[in-house]
Amino acid sequence: MTQSASNLRVRRTQKLLREALVELIEERGFEALTIGELTERAMVSRAAFYRNYQDKYDLVEQIFEEAMSALLNAVGEMGPGQHPPEVWVTFFEHIAKYERLYRALLGSKGSPWFVRKMRASLADLVKEHGQGHGLARSTVADQPVLLLSDGLVPDLVSTMLVEAITWWLEQGRPSTPREIATRCTLLVSALFKEVSTWH
Template sequence: MNAKLDRRKKYTRMVLKESLINLLKEKQISSITVKELCELADINRSTFYSHYADPYDLLTKIEEEILVDMYQTLSSYNFNKEDEALQMTEKILEYVADNRNVCQTLLSEHGDPQFQHKVMKVTYDFTMKNWMEIHNADEKVSEYLSLYVISGSLHVLKNWLDNGMDKTPREMAELIHSFTSYGLGAIK
């Protein structure tokens, strides 16, 4: 009996998440109602409220799952310091490609801007932090440099998604790494 109930809960949560992601492609979270979520997911309102307080709660849970999953996935890799930034960038891009629908929607103009900041923090932890330590960068300069690199990279990533991922994650990682390492000198 419990297995059946657990499957039903998982299914309900899955269809609600998919419904919210589909609605976020069209409009802001502030415009999404529980009623339309339930209609799209084909569930009743009491079922929705047994899982989530409101659409914002559902969005928060989706974001938390993505961030935890991203962190766990990236933590499973162990690269040497020299290759770390390029390889971690590639792994981040592979993760985004594997979760394209959700990531593209959450990073769009209808997504939560705080989610972008959280993704930037994960990216910093896995790419920039070690680089800054290796190069003994000044703390204030490190803050500005990492903000510049990561925010620019995030916009490149969003554009890559919007362009249908026209390059492989490896090719994009090499481009980002080249831009980060050589700036305008990377242009050939």
């Protein structure tokens, strides 16, 4: 088998497993689903599953890591001060593209583990890249470093973003990715402005 055919087979297997994952979360909930059910629904062998993933958590984590990797690459290519930061528009576009998956994982039948993972990843992103990319806008030059090194503010921001994503999806995406990114950016900026007055 050629490398190209092998890559195509791997991508097809991953696509089938991801589709089956969403269907089963919607039907039974993330915690209740098994690898056997997942492979049966996807019509792939258990061996094919384990060639790609360690378990169902690894499957979800890889999907999310791909999104976070794309987001981090976009952050690295951006200049500061764009409003709304295009990186967050891109992030919400990704969420929209995989709407069923995120709605399933973040909804009532989803995974508390995934919610915690997403919050932690977004908190890390805020700590690392918040200032200068439209998240932290403080009038005090040395204040943002202090604000972001404290875990409270990044945790609040990440929780707000996850809740905004969940609301947006559950409401059927009543606004565009750009509009929801703008609203979130404005709310986070207001939070940072308030926090900058703390001593």
